[in-house]
Amino acid sequence: MNDDAHGAAIRVERPTKTLRELALDKVREAIINGYFRPGDRLVERDLCAQLGVSRTIVREVLRHLESEGLVANLPNKGPIVAQLNHDEAKQIYEIRAALEGMAARLCAEQNNPAIADALDKSLEDIRHSYREKDMAGVLAHTSSFYQTLFSMVDRHVAWGVVNLLTVRINHLRSMTIKTQDRDVQGPAQMARIVDAIRRGDGDGAYQAAMDHVTSASAIAQAVLTGRQLTD
Amino acid sequence: MNDDAHGAAIRVERPTKTLRELALDKVREAIINGYFRPGDRLVERDLCAQLGVSRTIVREVLRHLESEGLVANLPNKGPIVAQLNHDEAKQIYEIRAALEGMAARLCAEQNNPAIADALDKSLEDIRHSYREKDMAGVLAHTSSFYQTLFSMVDRHVAWGVVNLLTVRINHLRSMTIKTQDRDVQGPAQMARIVDAIRRGDGDGAYQAAMDHVTSASAIAQAVLTGRQLTD
DNA sequence: TGCCATAATATGGCGTACCAAAATCATCCA
DNA sequence: TGGATGATTTTGGTACGCCATATTATGGCA
Numbered sequence: 001m002n003d004d005a006h007g008a009a010i011r012v013e014r015p016t017k018t019l020r021e022l023a024l025d026k027v028r029e030a031i032i033n034g035y036f037r038p039g040d041r042l043v044e045r046d047l048c049a050q051l052g053v054s055r056t057i058v059r060e061v062l063r064h065l066e067s068e069g070l071v072a073n074l075p076n077k078g079p080i081v082a083q084l085n086h087d088e089a090k091q092i093y094e095i096r097a098a099l100e101g102m103a104a105r106l107c108a109e110q111n112n113p114a115i116a117d118a119l120d121k122s123l124e125d126i127r128h129s130y131r132e133k134d135m136a137g138v139l140a141h142t143s144s145f146y147q148t149l150f151s152m153v154d155r156h157v158a159w160g161v162v163n164l165l166t167v168r169i170n171h172l173r174s175m176t177i178k179t180q181d182r183d184v185q186g187p188a189q190m191a192r193i194v195d196a197i198r199r200g201d202g203d204g205a206y207q208a209a210m211d212h213v214t215s216a217s218a219i220a221q222a223v224l225t226g227r228q229l230t231d
Numbered sequence: 232m233n234d235d236a237h238g239a240a241i242r243v244e245r246p247t248k249t250l251r252e253l254a255l256d257k258v259r260e261a262i263i264n265g266y267f268r269p270g271d272r273l274v275e276r277d278l279c280a281q282l283g284v285s286r287t288i289v290r291e292v293l294r295h296l297e298s299e300g301l302v303a304n305l306p307n308k309g310p311i312v313a314q315l316n317h318d319e320a321k322q323i324y325e326i327r328a329a330l331e332g333m334a335a336r337l338c339a340e341q342n343n344p345a346i347a348d349a350l351d352k353s354l355e356d357i358r359h360s361y362r363e364k365d366m367a368g369v370l371a372h373t374s375s376f377y378q379t380l381f382s383m384v385d386r387h388v389a390w391g392v393v394n395l396l397t398v399r400i401n402h403l404r405s406m407t408i409k410t411q412d413r414d415v416q417g418p419a420q421m422a423r424i425v426d427a428i429r430r431g432d433g434d435g436a437y438q439a440a441m442d443h444v445t446s447a448s449a450i451a452q453a454v455l456t457g458r459q460l461t462d
Numbered sequence: 463t464g465c466c467a468t469a470a471t472a473t474g475g476c477g478t479a480c481c482a483a484a485a486t487c488a489t490c491c492a
Numbered sequence: 493t494g495g496a497t498g499a500t501t502t503t504g505g506t507a508c509g510c511c512a513t514a515t516t517a518t519g520g521c522a
Contacts, residue, residue: 091388
């Protein structure tokens with residue numbers, strides 16, 4: 001028996017998060033929730049002051065966000081918050097459709113009732129958040145629904161990809177869920193996914209997942225073009 | 232008419248690549264081609280010396296590669312070259328199958344003969360490289376085949392995802408293309424994709440693309456488990 | 463002799479100061 | 493008034509130093 005055994009038990013489990021990671025989360029959060037708007041310049045030394053960290057950290061954070069696609073770098077001009085154009089948003093939804101469809105099919109083919117049960121749990125959370133008008137909760141539980149979809153079949157790489165893409169359309173997501181009837185249509189579409197999974201219907205689950213993302217994409221396109229989908 | 236019009240014409244068009252980008256490419260290349268092996272520690276100060284750049288640059292590069300999945304960071308130990316396990320490789324192939332299948336279907340639905348022609352061109356390059364035993368050429372032209380597949384239908388985001396994932400399995404790719412009969416089977420499978428696209432057969436193109444990646448994945452799995460697929 | 467406490471070393475995390483090049487802004491003069 | 497000129501801002505990049513932690517050496521003590 002190694003001496004880690006009793007040492008680990010009382011280990012203070014300090015969050016090993018480095019300052020850089022904390023700063024990364026802060027800035028990413030600030031971009032996602034709109035504190036920094038698309039097109040805003042991210043002046044290094046200003047960020048240093050606002051975050052209270054050194055330029056070293058800020059530069060690493062900007063590099064990281066750049067590779068995540070949240071920040072764009074203009075040569076000799078510096079970093080700005082990436083602008084999401086129309087077409088790119090559409091492509092992101094399309095990729096999500098393909099991957100979430102794939103995951104849904106895999107879930108259905110598992111024939112494991114625990115999967116559908118776990119998804120139903122998330123779905124109930126989503127409905128509850130809608131009733132409470134807690135839009136942040138809706139987003140969080142929707143993410144958790146999809147995370148379950150991927151993690152139940154051990155597809156954490158695909159989940160990582162979806163997650164990476166999703167942060168880039170986050171502000172669109174928060175608009176789509178607020179559109180008319182989405183509080184009813186959204187959960188209904190997700191319920192169809194769960195039903196197909198419970199039936200072990202791979203094709204059905206695939207289609208249902210594709211349909212859900214596709215309708216979200218349509219709403220996002222409408223939002224982006226300024227039109228409203230009221231009828 | 233703005234005065235950029237004639238100014239741009241004589242612009243010296245210096246490669247705007249920053250030192251950081253150059254270093255990034257160097258290190259990425261070094262990992263991909265095996266100069267740094269999976270599990271190797273990447274000591275910052277050593278890299279500074281080898282690359283001839285400052286620690287700031289090296290750190291930014293490491294951060295970038297970390298978010299690409301090529302480098303892993305052990306807490307309190309520092310960065311190492313990421314190890315690709317079995318299961319992750321399988322997941323990456325699976326994602327490629329989904330996205331390349333999607334792109335192939337979209338190409339087929341375009342009914343534009345120029346697409347199939349462009350793909351045939353890449354395919355011929357691949358066959359030529361095989362004949363010349365130029366394995367680097369095979370990889371390059373295979374990438375270009377898929378890049379065409381995505382760019383012909385303007386799916387650069389999906390292409391970016393595929394590209395990002397592909398670098399992580401690069402050493403597997405260079406092994407799969409060297410296995411028995413791959414010089415015949417590989418191009419044959421890709422020709423099926425092109426044929427389906429030329430026929431405007433979306434489902435066929437989707438299936439053919441899936442099949443090609445799936446067979447590559449099977450070979451990769453065999454390579455990873457040390458077995459040989461000789462029969 | 464074997465083991466434990468301590469010191470040295472290696473390394474990542476972080477900060478500061480500095481310089482050069484490019485872009486932008488302000489100013490001043492013909 | 494228009495354009496050249498200089499000042500300012502900001503990024504790209506470098507060098508150096510400090511601290512904390514982890515590993516390894518080392519030396520002393522029972």
